[in-house]
Amino acid sequence: MPRLIDNLVHFNGKHDESSPALSHKMGLVNLRDLVEATAHKWYKDNEKDSTKAKWGRTYNWKELVKEIDWRSLKVRHDPVIYTDLEMPGAPKNHILFRSSFLNDTNREQDYNLKAVRRTVSTCSFSIFEGYTTEQTASLELQVPLPKCVLEASTGFRREYTLEQSRDKQVEEELTWSVESNIRIPGMSQTTAELIVQEDEYHGTFEIKSYFVGEIRVKLYKDAQEILSLEFGDLEDLFPREKGFRKDSRGIYRITRGECKARFGISQKVELHAKPLPTQDTNHRTIQQQDLRKNSMKDLPAPSAPVTILRELVATIN
Template identity: 25%
Template sequence: MATGCFGCLSGSSQGKEEKPLIIDVEQTIADAAWDSFLHCHGRCRRRFLRRKNFKIEVPINFYSFEQLEQTFKPRKRRAGAVDAGCGNGPSGSRLEGKALAHRDQTSPEHTGLETVFNNDTGEEQTYNFKFEKIRKATISVSYQKGYSIGGKANFSLGLPKVLSDGSAGVELDMHVQVSKTTGETFEESLTTSATSEIKVSGYSHYTASVVMEERSLVADFVLDIIMSMPAKRAPVYIKDKKTGQQVFVYNLNSLLDLFEDNPDVTRVKDEEGKVRADAVQFRIEGKVDGMQLSSHTINLSGRKIPGRELNSSGSPDAAQASDGARTSDAC
């Protein structure tokens, strides 16, 4: 095994070009190792060294990524929206599917199911009410600033529950693991069910309405992450692709020096207030966009059927129709 210039250079030779918004830490470390490898050879020898002929291995297990506090700021986006609603209620009201211009996207949206019970007899009747629906919602997560490892994202995000006023609550709705720098979509499924007995008076029309609430989550998020080297140093191996022989070992001993030219990477201090050489802090900035499944309510209302009131003899004034239950899914 050939090992060259163990402590030749510990920093990276950074150019003056514009820095990427998403920093690939693995690529940055590999670049530093390659620069160190080149500087261990004379000028003539460097002319014959081609990076494509070598494999640079960056063991990520020598690094730790600690997530700090995350913050969310809901956006007040205004656009047309559609409310999918239920069928006609007893008072003639209807949650109609219609576009609402300039609707605040943080306000709730509703879907519903309506079941109508008609009792055309003079006796009280009992009906079984059963409701079950699988609800699905999707959340898209993307970020425009931060870091990646070999072109892949590597952080988790706790999505807060959206409150009725559109703000982000303290309680978390779900956690997602983000692995793509180009953005990811996550799906949440929830089964909503209810079972009940409904007693309907004689010659009455009862309506059971189930209203399910969904809340839009459109927010910007900020997440700080500390990258560190628990062992205070981390090796990088360079191998000849043709022979597989290890030709160089680069020891990185300062993340502070490695990222010193990048203004988006901040310093980390220890408990005594001293700047740590083995750690730096990244800030991830991105957005989430989607829906959250919220609560559901069951409303029961009723009215007498016109022309079906009992007369003094206890029989209906009009001919009776068969009783029954009618269910309409208006979603």
């Protein structure tokens, strides 16, 4: 039986571990909703013994302000496990910069190529099974990036925090620069392209999170504290039908989600050269044009078109 001690109620109930196991895919649960639901149930069953004994009256649950103290609740996360890995395929090329150099002399020329461009690498996390909370640092979920993404030197941090939402997208800016001399042969045109290669990653992950400690709920009416409830056994708050399980280490919940990333991995400069037309080539082109003109001199001049006018006479009967 719960005991009322200085307006503080302790809970130490147990759940029946023999209940049939449910599906592991339980979706998302909000810890605040679970705590408030349990507190509400107790309040309905005991409001006359608790509030009326102390305040001489009872209060409507909807009129009360609920304040949850999470400070004594700790969450310990096991290492993340990535599954269903879709390894990056052939990198995709993206041209960030293009410049053409024209040398219409017979001498070789040197040009300086200098360019700075920026790209954005993106990474998104989506949670489709697990728990959400209010803004509580101790309950935040740290999700590290998979090894293949980190090893690509993409500019991402090693891990990211999923705060209170089920989705998160991060962007990291990368700077690509090139500075080199390009030698252009005489009578030629060279095009230089700065190309960045990008990879993509898509995989699912899961994290087992253990909950340790206690949670306190304070109820207020018009800024006056009416009741303080302390949940000392987390099995009262986190039941099996909501996806929580218990082993020798304690109460835990599995979080499952997916990670998608698009990131630059390398850069390269490609040179494409082609010769310019020489003077001999230009001379032959002019001669060919003159021959075409001369061959048309003996052709008869085109005659003017003849227009035939016909008068239409209307016949009246």
